[in-house]
Amino acid sequence: MLNMIDHPGPGSVPLVIAHGLFGSARNWNVIAKRLSDARRVVAVDMRNHGDSFHHPDHGYEAMATDLARVIEHLGGKADLLGHSMGGKAAMVLALTRPELLRHLIVADIAPVPYSHTQAHVVEALRAVDLSMVSRRSDADAQLKSSLPDAMLRAFLLQSLSLDDGAPRWRLNLAALADQMPRIIGFPEIDARHDGEMAFLRGGASDYVSDARLDALRGYFPKARILTMEGRGHWLHAEDPRGFEAMVREVLGT
Numbered sequence: 001m002l003n004m005i006d007h008p009g010p011g012s013v014p015l016v017i018a019h020g021l022f023g024s025a026r027n028w029n030v031i032a033k034r035l036s037d038a039r040r041v042v043a044v045d046m047r048n049h050g051d052s053f054h055h056p057d058h059g060y061e062a063m064a065t066d067l068a069r070v071i072e073h074l075g076g077k078a079d080l081l082g083h084s085m086g087g088k089a090a091m092v093l094a095l096t097r098p099e100l101l102r103h104l105i106v107a108d109i110a111p112v113p114y115s116h117t118q119a120h121v122v123e124a125l126r127a128v129d130l131s132m133v134s135r136r137s138d139a140d141a142q143l144k145s146s147l148p149d150a151m152l153r154a155f156l157l158q159s160l161s162l163d164d165g166a167p168r169w170r171l172n173l174a175a176l177a178d179q180m181p182r183i184i185g186f187p188e189i190d191a192r193h194d195g196e197m198a199f200l201r202g203g204a205s206d207y208v209s210d211a212r213l214d215a216l217r218g219y220f221p222k223a224r225i226l227t228m229e230g231r232g233h234w235l236h237a238e239d240p241r242g243f244e245a246m247v248r249e250v251l252g253t
Contacts, residue, residue: 104196205232
C-alpha cells in the first residue's frame with residue numbers, strides 16, 4: 001500500500017490528497033493539518049515517490065488502483081483531492097470506481113494528453129553525482145546549470161534523502177523516465193462520472209484552459225469550474241490560504 005501521512009480529525013469520511021509529479025505527501029503537510037480541523041486528512045506518497053514502493057508501471061490505471069486500496073483501507077468512502085499527476089490518477093479512479101468517492105476535487109489538470117514532458121528534469125536529477133553530496137546545497141549547485149529556476153530546484157530537493165549519510169533520491173527516476181509518455185498522457189476510458197466534482201484551476205495557468213473544458217465535461221458533466229485568478233499551476237503553493245478556502249467551500253465546511 002502507499003505510504004500515508006495521517007492527520008486525524010472529526011467525521012467519518014476522510015479527505016485523501018494525491019500529489020503531483022516529483023512531489024510527496026510531506027509537501028501538503030501545512031494544508032492537510034489545517035483542513036484536519038474539520039475531518040481526517042490522509043496525504044499519500046504516490047508510487048515511485050516519497051516513501052512509497054517503486055514499480056516499473058507508472059500508468060494512471062495502476063495509480064488509481066493504489067488510491068482505491070488506500071480508500072478501502074480507510075473504510076471504503078472518501079473525498080479525494082488530486083493535483084496535476086495526482087489529479088489525473090484521481091479522475092481515473094472516479095471513472096472506474098465511483099462508489100469509493102463522495103467528493104472529487106482536481107487541481108489544475110484536465111483529462112487530456114499534454115506535450116509538457118518533464119524528461120529533462122528527470123535527466124537533470126539522474127546526472128547529479130550523489131557521491132559529491134553531503135548537503136542539499138551540494139546537489140543544488142550541480143543542478144543550477146540544467147535547472148536555473150531556484151524555486152523548482154528547492155521543490156525537487158525535498159525528495160533528496162540524506163539519511164544515514166547516504167544521499168539518494170526518493171524518486172524512482174528510471175521508471176519516471178521510462179513512463180513519461182504515459183504520465184503526460186491520459187488513458188482512453190469509455191465512462192463518465194456523474195458525482196460531485198470540482199476543478200480548481202489557476203487563472204494564469206494553461207493546464208485547464210477554456211479549450212480543454214469540453215473534454216473535461218465529457219467525462220465529468222456535473223463539474224464545477226473554480227478559478228483562482230492570477231495563480232499558476234502550483235496554485236496551492238502560491239496561495240495556500242485561498243486554495244484551502246476553496247477546498248472547504250467545495251466540501252461544505
